[in-house]
Amino acid sequence: AQSVTQLDSHVSVSEGTPVLLRCNYSSSYSPSLFWYVQHPNKGLQLLLKYTSAATLVKGINGFEAEFKKSETSFHLTKPSAHMSDAAEYFCVVSSANTNAGKSTFGDGTTLTVKP
Amino acid sequence: DAGVIQSPRHEVTEMGQEVTLRCKPISGHDYLFWYRQTMMRGLELLIYFNNNVPIDDSGMPEDRFSAKMPNASFSTLKIQPSEPRDSAVYFCASRGLINYGYTFGSGTRLTVV
Numbered sequence: 001a002q003s004v005t006q007l008d009s010h011v012s013v014s015e016g017t018p019v020l021l022r023c024n025y026s027s028s029y030s031p032s033l034f035w036y037v038q039h040p041n042k043g044l045q046l047l048l049k050y051t052s053a054a055t056l057v058k059g060i061n062g063f064e065a066e067f068k069k070s071e072t073s074f075h076l077t078k079p080s081a082h083m084s085d086a087a088e089y090f091c092v093v094s095s096a097n098t099n100a101g102k103s104t105f106g107d108g109t110t111l112t113v114k115p
Numbered sequence: 116d117a118g119v120i121q122s123p124r125h126e127v128t129e130m131g132q133e134v135t136l137r138c139k140p141i142s143g144h145d146y147l148f149w150y151r152q153t154m155m156r157g158l159e160l161l162i163y164f165n166n167n168v169p170i171d172d173s174g175m176p177e178d179r180f181s182a183k184m185p186n187a188s189f190s191t192l193k194i195q196p197s198e199p200r201d202s203a204v205y206f207c208a209s210r211g212l213i214n215y216g217y218t219f220g221s222g223t224r225l226t227v228v
Contacts (some may be wrong), residue, residue, distance in 0.1 A: 036217045043206060043219040051214040090158070092216075101150075102171065103217065105158055
């Protein structure tokens with residue numbers, strides 16, 4: 001079985017300050033983990049992915065995430081928020097051995113960036 | 116590659132009418148997923164296919180909903196008859212190897228009046 005929990009439904013930061021979006025996962029097997037971003041009235045776009053290589057993963061637009069197996073976490077960070085980062089973010093877990101290839105999505109975190 | 120292509124982008128229809136949403140996945144991707152997104156329920160998986168075969172349709176809300184994938188390059192989601200509560204954004208996504216994540220289409224915004 002697999003599951004994912006996004007710990008904050010809403011996060012608000014000021015432009016230029018760091019961003020932290022938290023994600024915990026559960027998986028019976030070695031997971032693949034992803035972050036997707038959805039801007040208003042747009043589809044979901046892959047930000048970054050972890051697939052059992054380096055535990056610190058760099059994505060697009062300056063985002064990165066660290067896979068911590070001991071904490072079953074995959075938090076998304078960015079050193080300095082930009083207004084264009086305002087969007088909804090989804091954490092996703094997949095395991096090749098379970099669910100016949102189906103991924104499990106978190107409920108999403110809405111990021112607001114204040115000027 | 117043009118990505119996952121969905122049509123139409125917007126659909127407004129009257130209650131009781133049949134609605135057909137279309138999706139062209141990325142060539143070579145052997146998984147195709149249909150999702151529905153609303154403010155109230157968030158992102159819901161409706162059905163997914165592997166090599167054109169439906170694997171899990173447990174998310175299809177009612178018998179009014181049906182999906183087909185006649186070949187590797189085309190899938191449809193049909194609602195008949197449509198109801199106002201079906202109003203939502205419907206996304207199609209495709210995927211190859213599990214390590215590569217999904218590629219989503221731009222979605223179809225359905226409004227049933």
